[in-house]
Amino acid sequence: MIRYLLLFSRQGKLRLQKWFTPISEREKKKIIRDMTTMVLARPPRSCNFLHWKDLKVIYKRYASLYFCLAIDNHENELIALEVIHRYVELLDKYFGNVCELDIIFNFEKAYFILDEFLIGGEIQETSKQMVNRAIEASDMLQETMEEYMSKPAF
Amino acid sequence: MSDVVEKTLTALPSLLSFDSQSGATKLSSTSKLGNLIRGITELTSKHEEEKLIQRELVSIKEQVSSPNTSMRQMKELMVRAIYCEMLGYEASFSYIHAIKLAQQGTALEKRVGYLAVSLFLNESHELLLLLVNTVLKDLQSTNLIEVCMALTVVSQMFPKDMIPAILPLVEEKLNHPKEIIRRKAVLALYKFYLIAPNQVQHIHNKFRKALCDKDPGVMAASLHIYSQMIQENPEGYKDLTASFVTILKQVVGGKLPMDFNYHSVPAPWLQIQLLRILAFLGKNDQSSSEIIYEVLDESLRRAEINHNITYAILYECVKCIYTIHPKSELLEKAAKCIGNFVLSPKINLKYLGLKALTYVVQQDPKLALQHQMTIIECLDHPDLIIKRETLELLFRITNAQNVTVIVEKMLEFLRVNKDDYTTIDLVGKVAELAEKYAPDNEWFIETMSTVFSVGGDMMQPDIPNSFLKLLSEGFDSVEEDRKLRLFAVDSYVSLLQGEPGKLPQRFLQVISWVLGEYSSLREELEAATVLRLLAKLLDMKSTSSETKSWVLMAMTKLCEGGAGVSVAQEVCETYSSSLDTVLRQRAQELQHLSQDCELRARVLPRDAGLEPLEVDSSLSFLDGFVSEALAAGAAPYKPPHQRQEELAQSKALSLEPYGLSLPISMSSCSIADRQSPTLLSVSSGLSGDSPDLSHKGGSTTLKLDGVKRVWGREGYLSQREPVEESAQVEVPSPLRSPSQQGEADSSHSQTPAPIPTPQPEQEKQQLASSLFVGLGSQSSVCLMGKSEPTTQRFRREAKGPSSSSASAASEQISNSLVSTPSTANNLLCNNLLDSNVTSELTVSSLEQTSQLSQSPAAANGTCDVELTDGDMKESSPSLVRDNGVVAADPAPHEDPDRPEDLCLNTHLPAEFSGLCHSEITPLCSNQSLDLSACHVQKEDSLALVVFIYNSSDSDIQQILLELDSDELEVSCVCDSAVQEARSHSVAVCQYSLTVKRPSVHVEVVGMVSYQFPVGTPQSLQFSYKLPLTSFIRPLTVSTEEYGTMWLDFSHDTKQKLTLISDGQEPLADTLNVLKKKLKLHVVEIIGMEGIIACRLLQDQPCLMHCRLHAGTLSVWLRSPVPDLPDCLMYHCQRALQEH
Secondary structure, eight states: OEEEEEEEETTOOEEEEEESSOOOHHHHHHHHHHHHHHHHTSOTTSOSEEEETTEEEEEEEETTEEEEEEEOTTSOHHHHHHHHHHHHHHHHHHHSSOOHHHHHHTHHHHHHHHHHHEETTEEOOOOHHHHHHHHHHHHHHHHHHHHHHHSOOO | OHHHHHHHHHTHHHHHHTGGGSHHHHHHHSSHHHHHHHHHHHOOSHHHHHHHHHHHHHHHHHHHHSTTOOHHHHHHHHHHHHHHHHTTOOOGGGHHHHHHHHHHSOHHHHHHHHHHHHHHOOTTOGGGGGHHHHHHHHHTOSOHHHHHHHHHHHHHOOOGGGHHHHHHHHHHHTTOSSHHHHHHHHHHHHHHHHHOGGGGGGGHHHHHHHHTOSSHHHHHHHHHHHHHHHHHOGGGGGGGHHHHHHHHHHHHTTOSOGGGEETTEEOHHHHHHHHHHHHHHHBTOHHHHHHHHHHHHHHHHHOOSSSHHHHHHHHHHHHHHHHBSOOHHHHHHHHHHHHHHHHOSSHHHHHHHHHHHHHHTTTOHHHHHHTHHHHHHHHTOSSHHHHHHHHHHHHHTOOTTTHHHHHHHHHHHHHHOOOHHHHHHHHHHHHHHHHHHOOSHHHHHHHHHHHHHHHTTTSOTHHHHHHHHHHHHOOSOHHHHHHHHHHHHHHHHHHHHSOGGGSOHHHHHHHHHHHHHHGGGSTTSOHHHHHHHHHHHHHOTTOOHHHHHHHHHHHHHHOOHHHHHHHHHHHHHHHTTOSSHHHHHHHHHHHHHHHOHHHHHHHSOTTOOOOOOOOOTTOGGGHHHHHHHHHTTOOOOOOHHHHHHHHHHHHSOOOSOGGGHHHHHHHHHHHHHHOOOOHHHHHSGGGGGOGGGOOSSSOOSOOOSSSOOOEETTEEOOOOOOSSOOSSOOOOOOOOOHHHHHHHHHTTTTSOOOOOOOHHHHHHHHHHHHHSGGGOOOTTTOSSOOOOOOOOTTOOSOOOOOHHHHHHHHHHHHHHTTSOHHHHHHHHHHHHHHHHHHHTOOOSOHHHHHHHHHHHHHHSTTOOOOOOHHHHHHHOOOHHHHHHHHHHOSSOOOOTTOOOHHHHHHTSOGGGTTSOBOOOEEEEEOSSEEEEEEEEEOSSOEEEEEEEEEOSSSOBEEEEEEEEOSSEEEEEOGGGOOOOBOTTOEEEEEEEEEESSOOSEEEEEEEEEEEOSSSOOEEEEEEEEEEGGGGEEEOOOOHHHHHHHHHHOOEEEEEEEEOOOSSSOHHHHHHHHHHHHHTOEEEEEETTEEEEEEEETTTEEEEEEEEEETTEEEEEEEESSTTHHHHHHHHHHHHHHHO
16 A cells, blocks of 8 residues: 655655655654655665665656655555556646646646545556546536636626 | 656756746746745745745635635635645644535535645544535535545545444445446445444445456456455455456456556556455465466466566566465476566666565575575665665575674674664664574674664664673573673773763663673772773763663672772762752662662672562552551542543533433442452452552553663563564574585586686675575585584574464475475474474365354354454464475474374363363474463353473473463463473463453463473463453343443444344344354343343443344444443454354
8 A cells, every 4th residue: 555655856845745544744744854855865776665664665756856655565666666657647648748847836736636546545547548537527627617607797 | 758758857947937838837827826836936045935935824814714705716725725735834724614615615616625625634633524514415416526526535534433424325336337436436445444444344245246347447446455355364255266366367368448558568556456365365275376376377478578567567476476385387487587686787676686585585595595696796786775675685594604794794784874764673683683693702792782882772672671681691501601791891891991972872871781780700800990980971971861870870789899989979979969860869879888888788689690579569568558548538549541531531521411420430430440350469468459559441560661670679670571573484593414415505506616706706705605604505605604503502592483473484384395405404493383283183174164163152152262363374274384394304293192172171170161161272382392272261250271281201390371461461370370291291271361451352472481301491482362252241230220321331332233134033133143142131122122231351341222223233332441342343243244
């Protein structure tokens, strides 16, 4: 089971956080601090897996963004790496050539996509098409609602 | 694809300046969020950021609380609040508005509302209760998107107590025509299963339906639940093995829609999930494993594309192959896979290869040998993670011959490592290895010194404790003990003469203790010198006050002779006025004892034995004082937690009618007073009724573990060994004859003969030979490998496999069939410990065992001997194990005449003859002892009877059984304390058990230590599990009494149970089943309602109210004991299901 997912920039700025198990606010802050220092200190081309307490941390860098995933110790590290990659693919498909700014300015969208992809720390949908269909369905609704709202009242 | 992403992302800096050009950012560039984000990126200091965010938060707060804010604006505000929280600033004022938004907003606002809620709150947050209604409404909505949102948030987090409220609606969704809804519903149920398994117990058949769903996505989702359930109870799902195999075959064969492909590999996530499930099912089960082999082979074959995802599948296959019953062909392929991983230039694969090697090395040490050069290279790998994993591997293959090299490598790593968690872990491992395999005294002391200085103050406290214990208890020979202590004294004196300021506090404490205790052994060393060195420690600023008290205590032991006393006096002057009361106390002691030689000799005798101190922990000598005070009108003592509880109770809202609030506290008091059977009060009859012992619900033994008691009247109080053994299985010690060595060597003929190699290469080979020396490497490389049998010098006790490691051991054994002769031989010492237990049990299938164990329960309703899973595992017959033994060793230690259960029955104490007892289960055994146990249900107590059968040819003396449990009080029935067991006879011990803290299943862990007339003390560990129902007795009360009691109890739980509806009167039938199986007392049945009463042993009542309602039975349980209703509910559910 995935415990949490963090996205942060090369400067250590948090871009996205998703916690799949209940963790106190203090602990969260500590984890974020630990993760950023640990991951940012890694030299390039080194192993993508780290240990953190009894968890395994899987991280991968895409340009200026680090995706960092904590999983239980017995889980498969390589597939976790692919979870990250699939998420990036999903973001890319949705935003079209995704960049860090997309995620910064539209982080709620990034969360929506994540919610369609992972639920409660487990993979829900691995198909790119399906995730996008689900997001688009809700977006459509949004669009029509926005149109509706913007119509003059008289 | 990733390249594209990376390219785009690298273009980012340029985008920052022209962000209006970016399509996605255009939308928000004018929004307030956009402004905020841009504002923050422009700032340079943290301080400025903080000011900006605080301003922002103030403005958000103003707007959200304004009544004119529309939901649309609210949505925008929430997004900003989320952003602020992400930056680490609290916006708790917005939580309630997020819930409001989810409640009142239209679809798109609702979505943001739900997102904000799921990001802001966590499962235990009280505001979450306000969300329940919204979720309920949305689940019933006709709008699919709203249903999806509700299901998503439910599986993110939902208050545990409110699950029953929405469960029917979620269940309903399992039949929804849309597969995405069904899938989300299954995942929501998975979440419920994780947080409250007994809430969803009744819908297991629906999980099966989900597994058979026509949509593969729904089926995949249901696998999460199955994986969890199978892991917990593999026996219950063996029938599904073939189905999972079929599914996997279809997936591997590419039968799924293209949608499920990932980089042209069919549904890799699904494959891995299935492989994991199959591993659980095939573990220790040959017949299930045989069904799995074929598909594993196919998976291995299909996973050929050179991509990460196929490696992930391969890795899972390898793990599965090594977990299930071994098959040589597959093992060969798996070994090849591991080889490819280890040799791969890709660092991630190398890491996994090492990890896999670590996993299999105990079953197949040969494999590590094949890759020894790679392993050596990995030891010097620039990436610390790889190094760390290599050390983990080496740790598993450590033996007495290579221990020095491996420990040196570990210490080397520790010196450069910066990560605290790794340091703690590794330091523990070094200490363990040093203790187990130390070649000589000097090495041991030096290694431990390094451990203490590197591990510093973060290491596990039991490392210094067990080190000191080892020093004080000593081992075989007195002379060796003396040498070891002397060496410790010498090296510590020289350390103190150097720069003690740099040493960690824990180390200083160890040093002061050792010097205090043993510096007199070194005759030429004057006590005054040591005292001066110790006094120097006191003057250092960095010394903590805890260390100072250790130092002072050491000085107290040492102050002798004129010079010594004067140093002591000086110190006393400084510290007897210290603000720290402990230090002041120690200083006072030092002062008095240094002046009064006679007293000192009595208080701190030299060469004091290690007899346990007699401590009057019940403080019975104060009884007179207490009773006087009580007579004078003082309030009786209440422990802090009880005081707090009462305070909380008086503060909490009373939901009962006013008139009854008084009896509640009254009755809780009286119950608290009644339940005080205690171990300690028995020993001191006087204080049996002293009020401080009647803790409510808590344990009644004095809590000594919270208080640091390190010193006693006679010096250091040795700490009890932690009962739990380290989880890893020990590497068998390399006791091999030269001929076996030869055999092992010949099996490695494929390794090339050594040819002259260049210098660095030679160094590596030397290293290799010293690392792999115990594993049977090539004799030509084996430079240091003199395979003389070495004994483990610092072993205090034989660490026999406890029941927890038994399964691991059996794993090894099952593999011994295919490993080399040398391995099989190595494994022998482990598997023999197990073989006796199971060898005579030749039950063919596990179902039979479980039937056997359950049939008595059904036959006579008064006795419940339901065996738990743990028990079944222990007694499960494994033909493989037997084979392993026979194949490996023609002269096994099996006794043809070891006691059968039937014979043991005759040893059951006479007073139990009329009572029913559970099946006699084997606990643990080794060459000389077999332990079995059963429990006997008496009218008002539960007795545990342990049978110790001595299967050796000599009498065993000084048998000592120690039992312990988290949930239970265990007390020995005094006349049954066994001391010795004659050869081939049975000794019986009796214990009485009472529940301390209810739990669904309770477990007793224990250790038996014993000694042969000649030879070293040995010990064995075991555990015994029994269900809570063994402690339940009927409680005969009248309806009126029931009525008054009902309102008094504060802990309750409600749930709907399935009704047994095959007879005329469903309610009566159901209650009868419960009565029979759980031994409850049916008080009365009135129409559609029934009331039932029972008690947990030692008079802790639990009342049950049942009512027929729409075809189910709504049950309400109440009790004064926390957790008891929940546990009982679980057993009721089980009882009805099994019916």
